[in-house]
Amino acid sequence: MRVDVPLAKAYLLLNHGPVTLVSSRAGLRTDVMAAAWATPLDFDPPKVTVVIDRSTLTRELVEASREFALNIPPRRLADATLGVGSVSGRQSDKWSEFGLAAMPASRIGAPLVAECIAWLECRLLDEQAVEQRHDLFVAEVVAASADDRVFSGGRWHFGDDALRTLHYVAGGQFFCVGEPVVGHRHDKG
Amino acid sequence: MRVDVPLAKAYLLLNHGPVTLVSSRAGLRTDVMAAAWATPLDFDPPKVTVVIDRSTLTRELVEASREFALNIPPRRLADATLGVGSVSGRQSDKWSEFGLAAMPASRIGAPLVAECIAWLECRLLDEQAVEQRHDLFVAEVVAASADDRVFSGGRWHFGDDALRTLHYVAGGQFFCVGEPVVGHRHDKG
Numbered sequence: 001m002r003v004d005v006p007l008a009k010a011y012l013l014l015n016h017g018p019v020t021l022v023s024s025r026a027g028l029r030t031d032v033m034a035a036a037w038a039t040p041l042d043f044d045p046p047k048v049t050v051v052i053d054r055s056t057l058t059r060e061l062v063e064a065s066r067e068f069a070l071n072i073p074p075r076r077l078a079d080a081t082l083g084v085g086s087v088s089g090r091q092s093d094k095w096s097e098f099g100l101a102a103m104p105a106s107r108i109g110a111p112l113v114a115e116c117i118a119w120l121e122c123r124l125l126d127e128q129a130v131e132q133r134h135d136l137f138v139a140e141v142v143a144a145s146a147d148d149r150v151f152s153g154g155r156w157h158f159g160d161d162a163l164r165t166l167h168y169v170a171g172g173q174f175f176c177v178g179e180p181v182v183g184h185r186h187d188k189g
Numbered sequence: 190m191r192v193d194v195p196l197a198k199a200y201l202l203l204n205h206g207p208v209t210l211v212s213s214r215a216g217l218r219t220d221v222m223a224a225a226w227a228t229p230l231d232f233d234p235p236k237v238t239v240v241i242d243r244s245t246l247t248r249e250l251v252e253a254s255r256e257f258a259l260n261i262p263p264r265r266l267a268d269a270t271l272g273v274g275s276v277s278g279r280q281s282d283k284w285s286e287f288g289l290a291a292m293p294a295s296r297i298g299a300p301l302v303a304e305c306i307a308w309l310e311c312r313l314l315d316e317q318a319v320e321q322r323h324d325l326f327v328a329e330v331v332a333a334s335a336d337d338r339v340f341s342g343g344r345w346h347f348g349d350d351a352l353r354t355l356h357y358v359a360g361g362q363f364f365c366v367g368e369p370v371v372g373h374r375h376d377k378g
Contacts, residue, residue: 015358016357017205017206017207036204036229037228037229039226039227039228039240041226041325042240049325051228051230079373079374079375082374083372083374083375127323130316130318130327133316134231136230138325156364167206167356169204169205170201172371172372172373172374173369173370173371174369174371175205175345175366175368175370176368176369176370177367178364178366178367178368180365181267181355181364181365182267183268183272183362183363185268185272185275185361186268186272
């Protein structure tokens with residue numbers, strides 16, 4: 001079930017470095033593309049950065065609407081994630097081509113990818129210099145939610161392998177997130 | 190053994206979202222801190238972004254020298270990664286406190302963390318507006334190298350669990366990188 005994530009906890013959805021799908025809408029046009037280069041920038045209010053190449057339809061829609069969503073795909077969406085990262089939205093309706101369903105967001109006009117496991121709804125901040133020079137977008141997270149099978153009470157808990165996050169490398173290769181590791185603070189005594 | 194990584198492949202060291210240690214030097218002072226918010230920004234020449242809080246000694250040294258290294262710690266450095274992320278370099282020589290050895294970089298003055306498994310040597314680009322507003326640093330990678338037990342021929346190959354990358358969540362909790370997942374491109378026929 002999709003449940004709200006408090007804004008102060010939204011960074012946790014992205015902190016461990018999963019690949020994302022960027023969804024966007026401007027007028028009647030929507031697009032969805034893969035972005036590995038999405039990162040938290042601040043805790044509360046939560047902010048993120050994401051790199052969106054200037055050749056993409058997503059870029060055009062994000063620049064027009066000043067909004068987008070970051071959707072976090074589970075392992076079972078590996079093929080679709082590769083697909084929406086390989087094909088241009090100018091050539092194909094990627095939602096139907098890759099079997100992705102759009103669902104309404106809470107606070108923005110862009111649709112969310114229903115098959116994902118976490119969602120960050122974002123509005124651009126006015127950092128147009130780095131947008132133009134580096135394709136780097138700075139945004140505030142205005143709503144966040146997650147599938148409570150894998151994220152609840154402010155923490156990820158991966159059980160079902162098919163719902164683990166994906167971490168993109170290159171050339172169609174990902175790593176799946178693995179086991180938890182707890183760091184211990186030493187006591188100098 | 191530490192081997193050079195071609196600059197066009199340097200993004201691969203960071204693409205799957207591992208936590209990093211930021212090492213820096215200005216004059217006789219050096220520091221090392223943890224940063225989960227480090228991300229590729231471009232392929233060739235490779236660029237990265239990293240968030241460095243304004244309260245840290247690292248921030249002072251990076252602003253003075255305009256250089257830093259991103260070091261990627263393996264799982265066996267989980268405690269030290271947590272440690273250098275929890276203690277200020279103004280209070281402690283974190284290298285000795287957490288048992289980390291400094292080794293010389295190839296192209297920058299900042300030392301590298303010898304116990305890490307990959308290294309990106311970085312020089313800041315002139316993006317002082319986002320540095321000041323968002324603690325966000327944009328840098329070019331001027332040299333890269335990796336431990337060939339886990340990265341060679343342009344790919345990660347994790348065998349020994351102790352050498353897997355760490356992906357930070359919060360509160361001392363990481364995930365270890367897991368198994369490879371291959372995405373398949375479908376053929377529309």
